[in-house]
Amino acid sequence: MKIILGDNQFFGVNHFDLNKGEKTKLKFDTKLKIESFIKDSLEIGLDGFMINSNDIGYDIISGCEFDNSKETHYSIPYPHKYASMINEKGMISLLRYVIKNTSFIKNIIGGIKLISTQNLRSITPLALDLEVPKDLKKGSYIHLQNIITDLLIGMGRGDILIEFIKYVVKMGYKPGIITLNPIMLDNFLKNEKDAIWLKDLIVCFNINKEGFNVFPSLESVECFIENRPKYKLMGMSVFASGASNIPESVKYIKKLNLDYVVFGSSKIENINSNLNLFNKK
């Protein structure tokens, strides 16, 4: 099982304690502090790191160098930016923004396709062009954030998720999908059971022994993991956002047939002790 450093601590996300999240964010108030924490985590043995495409994350990928043997997991988009845009200027503003801010060539090709077909699937290449820094090393993972994945699942637009996966592969990266509805996503992916990209795909979802934010239920997600789909499985929220007893949580997670886990902490000593628990035979 590969262990990946999560990024919630960098951006003040704590699903268990909002105040703690805000305090942690202050600890990582510069790009340098985040970069240094990631490097320390990789040095002690983590297999890679995940970072979101917000302004700081984009800059870190664009301007910092990390150990090439480690994996980079880049998640897009930064939902807050687009939610604010919709709040302030309405839904159409989102399409305008994507078209206006993508590169000229991509815009001509993708923009014409979007206007002529009006199929939101055509927006995928434009959005990827906008969100992915040129310096993201090839072979890295690009994950789609759960707010978009789960909206598309609810809309019944699994085809846009497939388009995302295919375009990520075409760009020379590996695809990742973050979702809180892994079983509903799996139902869409069942139609693609022979696709070559399945072996590289990572599906990332909540799993913890408390069943906190594990949907539709802990039992059904455990069963889903046990049945081992063809793609890779990454567990997130494995410590129930800090609410659980860590050794017991690790023991539980290790029993599951997962390929990856992603977790974060604002303290390198916690990262180290968690890693040791995962590595303990």
Next chain:
Amino acid sequence: MKILIYGFGRMGLTHFSILNGLNPDLEFSVIEPNKILRSILKKNINANFYADDSTLKEAFDITLITTPPSIHIQLLEKSKNRGDKKIFIEKPFGGFTNTNLDHIIESNNIFIGYVLRFNPCIQWIKANINPLDIKSIHGQYLSNTIEKKPTGWRNGSFSGVLNEMGSHVIDLILYILEDDNMDVLFSKKESIVSDVDDIVEAKLKTSNDISISMYFNWVKKDVRKPIFGLEIEMKDGHKYSIDQQQINKYNNGKFVKKVAITDLAKAVPYYLRGVDFTDQMSDLLANQKIIASANNALGVNILMEKILNHENNTGR
């Protein structure tokens, strides 16, 4: 089951996705007057799209009104006339100026989207404290929602932090107290980014002498995600501090216990923006045990109107 949605902005899309996620067999019709948006949606969403409702004569099982508040009442009347069975309207119901339902005879099938009621921490409070034992409540809502001056209706009197965010907290306070009879003692509003209220604070007192204070700010730069919070002081010296994720109980200033959202974990069949959003739609589809009624929402509007028009409101 036939469902009609008026307006397909962020909330229309959210409710559509949740309902579709809960039951893929629902049949949707959508009224979206924006021609460009309608044209794109037609190609992307499995629903019947219309520019207006002039051709829709048959009653719907559920109608969702997720338009700007200025046209809530007009659309509600049309839905009632058509005989729609359940009508769900996004908060704030018609804005703070809508304080009565004179023209609507039957209102027991009208529901309002005060979604925070469905938060598991609020449900815990509802189940574990007696409103008669409450001495005071402080409510707040902090976010960094408005970074630039908004355009359109979001920069007018139907918007503002009180209408859009404060209304949620006021609903929670009234829901917990089971009482909407209160007077405003003090209120203050400030415009920072928009032309309407960006910061509102108020002090109130109920007819039972319970003190209420409120603070709403949606231009708070250091807040990443919206935070609502309640502090409930009991007559016996206990205090509950509540946010979306936890309840901390104190006795005369000393910490007693914490109930975390993880202790209240519950499963939903489809998750989009929070368990509360899914539960709200499930409740609407089922038996409406928690969802806010039209009368609950009118109680919120009356209080908002009192706060904004209070004689000591220094911002007016």
